[in-house]
Amino acid sequence: MKIHEYQAKEIFRKFGMPIPDGEIATSDNEVGKIAARIGKPVMVKAQVHVGGRGKAGGIKYAKDAHQAWELSQQILGMNIKGCIVRKVLITEAVEIASEAYIGMIIDRAAKMPVMMVSPAGGIDIEEVAATTPEKIMKLHVNPMLGLQNYQAMNLARFIYGDIKTARKAAQVIMQLYRAFMHIDASLAEVNPLITTPQGEVIAIDAKINIDDNGLFRRPEIEAMRDLNEEDPSETQAKDAGLSFVKLDGSIGCIVNGAGLAMATMDTVKHFGAEPANFLDIGGSSNPEKVINAMKIILKDSNVKAILFNIFGGITRCDDVANGIVTAVKELKPPVPIVVRLTGTNEDMGRRILEEVNLVATSSMEDVVKKAIELAA
Numbered sequence: 001m002k003i004h005e006y007q008a009k010e011i012f013r014k015f016g017m018p019i020p021d022g023e024i025a026t027s028d029n030e031v032g033k034i035a036a037r038i039g040k041p042v043m044v045k046a047q048v049h050v051g052g053r054g055k056a057g058g059i060k061y062a063k064d065a066h067q068a069w070e071l072s073q074q075i076l077g078m079n080i081k082g083c084i085v086r087k088v089l090i091t092e093a094v095e096i097a098s099e100a101y102i103g104m105i106i107d108r109a110a111k112m113p114v115m116m117v118s119p120a121g122g123i124d125i126e127e128v129a130a131t132t133p134e135k136i137m138k139l140h141v142n143p144m145l146g147l148q149n150y151q152a153m154n155l156a157r158f159i160y161g162d163i164k165t166a167r168k169a170a171q172v173i174m175q176l177y178r179a180f181m182h183i184d185a186s187l188a189e190v191n192p193l194i195t196t197p198q199g200e201v202i203a204i205d206a207k208i209n210i211d212d213n214g215l216f217r218r219p220e221i222e223a224m225r226d227l228n229e230e231d232p233s234e235t236q237a238k239d240a241g242l243s244f245v246k247l248d249g250s251i252g253c254i255v256n257g258a259g260l261a262m263a264t265m266d267t268v269k270h271f272g273a274e275p276a277n278f279l280d281i282g283g284s285s286n287p288e289k290v291i292n293a294m295k296i297i298l299k300d301s302n303v304k305a306i307l308f309n310i311f312g313g314i315t316r317c318d319d320v321a322n323g324i325v326t327a328v329k330e331l332k333p334p335v336p337i338v339v340r341l342t343g344t345n346e347d348m349g350r351r352i353l354e355e356v357n358l359v360a361t362s363s364m365e366d367v368v369k370k371a372i373e374l375a376a
Contacts, residue, residue: 003224004047005087015179017172017190017203022091031072033246034090035065041093044071048083048123049229051124056080061093083229096194100159101125102173103189104180108212112140115147115177117155121192148178160195168201169193183221196355202215212238233296240292243282249274250304250336250375251368252297254290256281256315262308267364273372276303283314288324294331304375305336309364312343321349322362330358336374338353340367 006024013019022040024047025031035042037127042065046058046139053059058080060366068090078085099121108116109116115219120128120135128135137158149170164299172193180188187209194204215222224314227235245260255261265275268338296307310320324339341349341360350360361367 001212001215001222001225002049002229003099003208003210003221004049004087004089004229005045006047006087007091007202007224008208011179011183011191012175012203012206017179019206020092020204021203021322022089022145024089025072026076026087028069028072031088031090032069032133035062036070038092040088042068043089043091043093044068044075045089045091046078046080046085047087047089048080048085049226050081050083053080056110058085063107066198069119082105086228093343094194094202094369095196096192096204096362097100097197098195099192099198100194101128101189101191102155102159102176102189102193103187104176104185105186105187107140108222112139112143114178114179115139115141115173117157117173121194125189125191140215141177141368143151143181147174149174159193162199163197164237165195165199165201168199172201172203179208181209182209184218184272186211186213192307200320214216220260233299237279237293237296240289240295240296242289242293244280244296245278245363246300247275247277248302249276250302251305252276252279252300252303253308253309254279254281254293254306256283256320257310260309260311264307264364264368267368268372271368271372273375276300278373281315281320287319287326291330294333295328298331298333298335303335305338305371306333307371308337308341308368310339310341310343310349310365313350314342315343316345317341317343317349318345318352321352324358325352325356328358336368336371338371338374340364353370 009019030068044060060071062071101118101121104115116138118136144147149289152173155173158165160166185208189207194202251273251321253275254265255262261278261280268275334346339360342362353360
């Protein structure tokens, strides 16, 4: 789950990180009042769940409250990469002496969180990694021991030569680590972490992504979800208990099990087509999940064929077949459907599918080829 910059800053502030004064606004009148309260030059920052806000004109400097009011009229309602700007963050403009990067993600291969720092802040860390990887320092953190003060200091010294500045940065790095671990984040970063001419270290930007699997114990974090910023299909899938990720292809995939879903998408690509989605109905035998999956798939106008790939274990093939039959009768899909059924009650499932003139195969290769052929 993604959250907005202003929400990430609220979290960071709770952990003691130095954050500029600021408030969120949803109208130009609110912008003017907030900027007047701050009483200094401000930044007007669009709040959307996409990058490139600055390049798109969604981040502007305002010398006073009146200019902030004027600029907000341009930014509110702006479309940035398909996201409509409904909120802007009005935050104190801070004089910048230097820019750095600090961030933390989960390294799944190492099975540990990894802290990354760089003196090259203010630009995408991916660009730094590609062009000047020597400017990035990484540290895998043992989750049993946690980030130690000396480790944070080593990271800070990589960014700053001045010992006083490094000490302040080390404290911010420790605070970032604590926030990351406490809220079950999958990513937390400050880009840029800046120094002022007076030697202060301040986080003027903030980004946090949350691991969805941890939301059940973080209701205060889930309350930050902005449904306006999420794909409606992914929201619908989550509410229906489905794992769904929209892609750009034409073959709609409905599969039971994440591993089989990945293998199905790989097979589609192997034979020259592109999957339209990742959709895992899980191990449940509830036919309602199949119906919900079909409804979500059919909302995508790019889908030219629907491919069911079911390996029956806990999931029974006859229950999936009943779901397919109900969905076909109820939704009357305008695109062809192909089905692979193998495993528990597959013979019964095939007989059920005959009711809507569908023939199931047991070969994954054959069903993928057929879907691609019908989608052409």
